[in-house]
Amino acid sequence: MSLYYGTACRRKFFEGYRLLSTYVTKTRYLFELKEDDDACKKAQQTGAFYLFHNLAPLLQKSEHQYVAPQHSLLELERLLGKFGQDSQILEDSVLIGCSEQQEAWFALDLGLNSSSSINASLQKAEVETALQGSFIKLTKALFELNVKDASLLSTAHALLRWHDAHQFCSRSGQPTKKNVSGSKRVCPSNNIIYYPQVAPVVITLVSDGTRCLLVRQSSFPKGMYSALAGFCDIGESLEETVRREIAEEVGLEVDRLHYSASQHWPFPHSTLMIACHATVKPGQTELQVNLRELEAAAWFSRDEVATVLRRNHPSNQQQSGAVPFWLPPKLAIAHQLIKEWVEKPTCSPLPA
Numbered sequence: 428m429s430l431y432y433g434t435a436c437r438r439k440f441f442e443g444y445r446l447l448s449t450y451v452t453k454t455r456y457l458f459e460l461k462e463d464d465d466a467c468k469k470a471q472q473t474g475a476f477y478l479f480h481n482l483a484p485l486l487q488k489s490e491h492q493y494v495a496p497q498h499s500l501l502e503l504e505r506l507l508g509k510f511g512q513d514s515q516i517l518e519d520s521v522l523i524g525c526s527e528q529q530e531a532w533f534a535l536d537l538g539l540n541s542s543s544s545i546n547a548s549l550q551k552a553e554v555e556t557a558l559q560g561s562f563i564k565l566t567k568a569l570f571e572l573n574v575k576d577a578s579l580l581s582t583a584h585a586l587l588r589w590h591d592a593h594q595f596c597s598r599s600g601q602p603t604k605k606n607v608s609g610s611k612r613v614c615p616s617n618n619i620i621y622y623p624q625v626a627p628v629v630i631t632l633v634s635d636g637t638r639c640l641l642v643r644q645s646s647f648p649k650g651m652y653s654a655l656a657g658f659c660d661i662g663e664s665l666e667e668t669v670r671r672e673i674a675e676e677v678g679l680e681v682d683r684l685h686y687s688a689s690q691h692w693p694f695p696h697s698t699l700m701i702a703c704h705a706t707v708k709p710g711q712t713e714l715q716v717n718l719r720e721l722e723a724a725a726w727f728s729r730d731e732v733a734t735v736l737r738r739n740h741p742s743n744q745q746q747s748g749a750v751p752f753w754l755p756p757k758l759a760i761a762h763q764l765i766k767e768w769v770e771k772p773t774c775s776p777l778p779a
């Protein structure tokens with residue numbers, strides 16, 4: 428390689444290699460913890476724990492924003508001791524990631540009563556006082572945190588909820604047993620393995636070239652419009668789901684579509700949001716809104732959407748009186764999709 432590459436190129440190659448190496452090392456470490464119960468137990472000794480109570484994460488208020496505090500195993504054992512509990516509840520913790528220095532991160536719910544734990548759940552208010560924080564519902568917490576913590580807590584929430592809801596084998600009816608990391612549950616009577624489930628959902632911003640289509644479900648917060656979303660049916664490709672959802676919900680046929688990005692979304696259950704841009708043929712834009720699915724759907728110009736993005740907050744809407752609706756918050760992939768459309772009007776579509 429040195430024969431053909433100059434010094435700058437070589438440096439770049441090795442810098443790239445170093446970066447990749449850190450990521451690969453971390454990924455392999457997490458893989459080992461998921462597979463090896465003893466290694467995972469060992470990692471708990473030096474790891475950090477994020478705490479939940481009935482699926483609400485513990486947050487502490489710092490100067491300008493909320494932070495998700497970490498606790499060591501020792502601190503947790505002290506806390507449990509203070510409330511007269513033994514450490515068995517720690518068996519319910521789930522692995523959610525690790526730092527670059529290979530400090531493993533776990534999540535533990537102190538309020539859920541799992542079948543593997545003989546402990547009664549801890550009282551929320553007492554734990555909040557002891558830990559100088561508050562357990563805040565995820566629907567609120569996510570929007571108060573930085574992106575890294577929001578993503579970590581949303582993973583933790585999804586995994587804790589999945590374990591809470593899958594404690595019994597659907598074939599034998601017997602209690603299933605979680606492995607130490609929480610990457611699976613096994614039924615001891617028939618060895619069936621259950622893995623945490625994710626439901627794929629496509630979210631599509633439809634455009635006719637100059638306008639984009641925004642829709643409202645009756646369950647959305649008042650005044651909020653978003654892109655079209657829908658769960659993938661069994662047997663469908665993503666492209667087929669996009670075409671079906673758009674036809675079902677607004678009666679349009681997709682001409683072209685291209686993938687934009689994806690995001691894990693914890694509401695109402697764990698979904699993988701797959702975001703796409705789609706176009707319909709000019710002249711074929713008449714909406715036939717399916718009122719069983721949507722409350723409203725309408726075309727909006729780029730200028731209208733850009734204005735709403737600039738003022739995007741429900742309270743700003745009331746103050747100004749001029750903005751007729753608002754859009755999902757920055758954290759939601761719908762927001763990114765709409766922003767992308769406003770900012771990159773000329774991105775070239777691929778055939779559907």
Ligand SMILES: NC(=O)C1=CN([C@@H]2O[C@H](COP(=O)(O)OP(=O)(O)OC[C@H]3O[C@@H](n4cnc5c(N)ncnc54)[C@H](O)[C@@H]3O)[C@@H](O)[C@H]2O)C=CC1
Pocket residue numbers: 626628630653654655656657658659690692694695696698700720755759760761762
């Ligand atoms: N992160 C973001 O930016 C956004 C996320 N979303 C999420 O997308 C998801 C899907 O959007 P919808 O328009 O509601 O989907 P949808 O158009 O497929 O309609 C929902 C209906 O689909 C059926 N369904 C089929 N498979 C389902 C499954 N695995 N789980 C639950 N219901 C299933 C149910 O009857 C449900 O009432 C929602 O969970 C919503 O939270 C929606 C908009 C923005």
Ligand SMILES: [Mg+2]
Pocket residue numbers: 655656657676720
């Ligand atoms: Mg939908």
